[in-house]
Amino acid sequence: MSVKINRREVGEVTVVDLNGRLTLGDASAQLRDTLRELLEKGQKKIVLNLGQVAYIDSSGLGELVSGFTTVKNQGGQLKLANLTQKVNDLLTITKLYTVFEVHNDEKAAVQSFS
């Protein structure tokens, strides 16, 4: 019951596909490590594709916020795409929808960098 993370390049943008549950423990740590590695490689245009994430707990939300801040502090941008309804609802009730730049699909999110 964890998350699988896959990275791929779409032009200058790195799309990070998450599949599973973003919760306390390994899943949150995996996302943190992935973002840190991307920043170390100088990849600062990042889209998190959450299309296959049906569940995020408060720790997962915290990791998203933390990741957003880390990327921003290093001059990059972290955007979200493809939210499932439950994740969308979660970002709405926690007001985090006002923090993140959220796109309906990956294409729109990637294009928004240009």
Next chain:
Amino acid sequence: MNQEARRVNVTLETKIECMDLGEEVARRVAMTAGFDEDEQHKICMAVRECLINALQHGNRQDPRKPIGLSFVLHPDRLVVQIRDQGKGFDLAAISDPLAEKHLMKSSGRGLFLVRCFMDELQVESGRNGGAVVTMTKRYSSNHNGQVGAEVEKERQQ
């Protein structure tokens, strides 16, 4: 349904993997109680958040300290209790995660989510110390009332 079937008690170890177990028990109880899928999801999230709270802030990740989880099915509602071995906490002292100054914090949303997803939330000190978190979910109008009706029927007998 017999008397014993109205209550489910589980004792969990203070380990991250046990949070998934507690959540799974919650899902089965909520499903058995007749809550629809959306309400099952909310109950599971609320239970998970309380368990995480007990693990991190109550028992401070000490694996020697147990976490108690119980479910009681009433004719009109489900009551869930989570008991830890910590110092307890004041619900009123928990900061509002929606406030501008807290919005970018990486923690502090757990109990807020519980309040959003459940109908009632109370925190008390246990008889032997620790926090006892009690939360209630009432059956909605579209609830599959079979279980609640059975409990009510037994109560009347």
